[in-house]
Amino acid sequence: MKSYLEMNNFEVDWVNNGKDAVSTFTKGVYDLCVLDVMLPHVDGFTIGTEIKKLKPNAPIVFLTAKTLKEDMIKGFSVGADDYITKPFDSDVLIYKIKAILKRNQSGMDAPADGEILEIGKFKFDYKTRNLSSDDCESVKLSPKEGELLLHLIQNKNKVLDRNFALEKIWGEQGYFVARSMDVYITKLRKFLKSDSNLEIVNIHGSGYILKENV
DSSP states (O other): OOHHHHTOOOOOOOOOOGGHHHHHHHSOOOSSSEEEESSSSOOHHHHHHHHHOOOOOOOOEEESOOOOHHHHHHHHHHHEEEEEEEOOOHHHHHHHHHHHHHHHHHHHOOOOOOEEEEEEEEETTTTTTTTTTEEEEEEOOOOHHHHHHHHHHHHTTTTEEEHIIIIIIIIIOSHHHHHHHHHHHHHHHHHTTTTEEEEEEEETTTEEEEEEEE
């Protein structure tokens, strides 16, 4: 399954021992956890419960041979986004994962009035579109620059899907709007370049990542 996910452009860390799962989760940045219920030492339900304590919004998919109603209810009560019984079709799993990730990404809320987002040495006021830092002159971003920066910050160190951003910000996809977004990405890079710990990386065929190196 790890190999199949990687063939479909996912980055995967595989842990085959339940007792190592939570510690692995705390060391990385993960978009989604796929947990087998029957694992050595610590079962998937226990792992899922601990992960939800650390990151309540972390999407979780349980895989199990158990088909009892009580087990499915337990999985969803832990906070599962889906519960897949074995044997299962690998393509179905891929589509379920993509649907969960898209739903999780598109459900992000706009910051509340007065809320200031911080990225590196910068402070970003989404409502006023003001980007500032202690050692640089503040910049008033255009509406699309502000929306794009917001989505990059909300997905920090994760891929912001190109098509998702185009639909969300431009309301359409296509060659010319994609080129327009590339221009805005270039502008944002210019605004953020004074912080060497920040970079916007182009992921070919997928989108962009705003990386914050610490």
